[in-house]
Amino acid sequence: MRTSVCRDGGGGAFRRTESVFLSRIQAGLKTTCPVAQGDKPLEIITTRQWYIRNGGRDEALRKDLIKRGHELAWHPEHMHVRYDNWVRGLNGDWLVSRQRYFGVPVPVWYRLDSEGAPDYAQPLAPDESLLPIDPQSDVPPGYDEDQRNQPSGFMGDPDIMDTWATSSLTPQIATGWEDDPDLFVRTFPMDMRPQAHEIIRTWLFSTVVRSHFEHGCVPWDNVVLSGWILYPDRKKMSKSKGNVITPMGLLESYGSDGVRYWAASGRLGTDTAFEEKQMKIGRRLAVKMMNASKFALGFGGDPNGVITEPLDTAMLAKLAALVDEATSSLEKFDYTRALERTEGFFWWFCDDYLELVKGRAYGEGDGASSARNALCIGLSTIQRLFAPFLPFVTEE
Incomplete structure (x- = not known):
């Protein structure tokens, strides 16, 4: 097999492609069948190609x-x-050569005999230190440009690499x-x-x-x-079908956090239908996060302060369990489960816990300090749990 060269002189990345390519690819034959026009018969043409063993x-x-x-x-x-x-x-082996103009060129030349026929059995390969090279503009050692495509001279390999051969x-x-x-x-x-x-x-x-x-x-x-993002009718989005939805309007309507919330709701390996309703939910969640944060942090609690009330310690214990579960899910790349559990806790925190303690937080004494400190710790932790999914509102 061989490695590749960058036509625009892009340095080391493509030098590596070349050196691997030069050491791993073998020449071979490929049969192509051009499309017939009208009632003309198909003509079978064999052409030389490059392959990697697979x-x-x-x-x-x-x-x-x-x-x-x-x-x-x-x-x-x-x-x-x-x-x-x-x-x-x-x-069969992996066909890596393509007959196109744009791409990473195959970095070899061929000697031409006295009649101008190429010697494919002994290609001229550059030293790895010379890579990247383009055989259509660079000259092999021992030759000069005047000998290009001339009898007893040389020719450059005209092919480029397949997309997957470079990526x-x-x-x-x-x-x-x-x-x-x-x-x-x-x-x-x-x-x-x-x-x-x-x-x-x-x-x-x-x-x-x-x-x-x-x-x-x-x-x-x-x-x-x-998985794929599907159109609402559950068909794959495709430019040829004209059912592709561009994101700019969605970002303007629901914000980046709303769109990210919808994307993170799709499970790994599962196709997800496009659904603006989920983006609306994500935007509402982001707005609620902003408002709850302003309210809770407005009390000025101390994240290192003392927690004395049973209700506050119970909330923090429940939050600690959520952190463990979310961490475990993220380490398994199950981000959807981490988001689900965090969102469920957040709505409980806002609808139940916050309503129960806000009266005490407005008061004085140890009970008030406990509520304020717990609110500070709780919101700070929730924000960090949401940060991978709602990075903009949590940063605010």
Whole structure:
């Protein structure tokens, strides 16, 4: 296999793509079937392409990649079967070359014989220290530009890389592979890959393949898989169907916190229907948070003060249990459960507890101080629990 070069000279990230590409890809043949026009017959054309081994024709590699899937923690767990089925069902290698103009070019050249025919069996590969290169503008060592596409000269590989061939190195690029060795050692493998379920077979699998070859490990410890956003009629949103909803109007109507509340209400691995009603609830929750905070914190309680009243200690005990549950849920990437439990406690806090203690908080003495201190601690903790979901109002 090989690695890639950046056409715009984008430095180390694509140098890495090239070096991996040059060390991992093999040349092969691909059959393409152009679309026939009218009643003209289809013409079968064979063209040279580039591939990366992915276990489709190598049983030992297939078993290794299946094992890599078991090394990942899947959220939700049942999504693992999609990866497993995909790897087991492969019957060919990963085609990574494309015949387009824009993209990361394949960094090799070919010698031309005295009749101008390329020698595909012995491609000219640049030294890794020279990467990135573009074979359409750069010249291989030992040649000059006048020999390009001339008999006894050279030609550049005209192909570019498939999207997944380049994006499959995103963990390495983000963690400073080669550019920042200290950062890379501390952050790779990464902790989590968030993505949607339909690209398990593409982005996720291709990233695992690249990491397996280059580093001998999985690129992250956890995979967090979301579903699709569906139109209210439960059909997938699509530009071709004209049912895509842009977010700007929603942000203006319900605020960022309202939209985030709706998004966080969708469970992992489950498709979520677009629903403005949930955004209205999220906005109402944000407004209530602002008003409750102003009211409770207006008493000027001491977060380190003494709590003496049984009702106040009971509230704080219930809050401590919520913190433990929310923390456990977030550590499992179950953010929806953490939001549900926090929201339920918050409405109980406002509707019941706050109404019960506000009269005492207006008073004097130890009972009043206990209420004020408990309100201060309670609101501060609730704000932090809501912060991942309603960051703007909690920051205020």
